[in-house]
Amino acid sequence: MKSNVKLDATDRKILEILQANSNITNAQLAKEIGLSPAPTLERVNKLETSGVIRSYHAVIDPASVGLSVSTFVMASLKGHNKENIEKFIKAIKQIDEIVECHHITGAGDFILKIVCADIAAYQQLMLEKVSNIDVVDSLQSMVILSTFKDSKSLPVQN
Incomplete structure (x- = not known):
């Protein structure tokens, strides 16, 4: 906006x-x-x-379409320069299971939200795709056990 x-x-x-x-x-x-x-x-x-409303879409229950494992993954890059950041972003945009990617401050460089069918699919994704992005230095996974709030609505009232 x-x-x-x-x-x-x-x-x-x-x-x-x-x-x-x-x-x-x-x-x-x-x-x-x-x-x-x-x-x-x-x-x-x-x-x-004006870009205030960016899109309209259905919110789908992940489990109902066979996506029972959700994780957050903190990714640190080998070097925090423009070239590595651009390479990383380009690579993760090609991975459908990565549904969110945020550039962050703190211990890592990016936080990813990943959805998969099961732990085996998650492990395969991490081993074959995410960890093979050449600019990735380290990954820290956090499996989501339960979700108590997952709002897509922003507090727009004054």
Whole structure:
């Protein structure tokens, strides 16, 4: 989002509603925010074109599609320079099981969220793909045992 995008209370309410239910119709959304459909659609379009709303997608339960193991992996690179960072990012973008990648401060350089069918698939992924990225120095895995909060909604209210 560009820093010059100004959000008023109505924009924030739209964002809150769309985060909870992106399948809501424009007519339903208009009713909930107290505007007619045309200005509501205009506001949503503005939020999309300005980059505030980046995408719409279904949130899938990993276990229901056979992904029962989730991990966080802290990756440290051999050298923290632009070339190594770019090589690492390019490589991890090619691995579908890596669903998140964050450049971090602290003990590691990146934290990855990885989903796999089972521990054997995770082990194979780590041995054959992730650890073979030539700029990786070390990896530290943390298996997720339970998840108590996994919200995709941002707190957009004032």
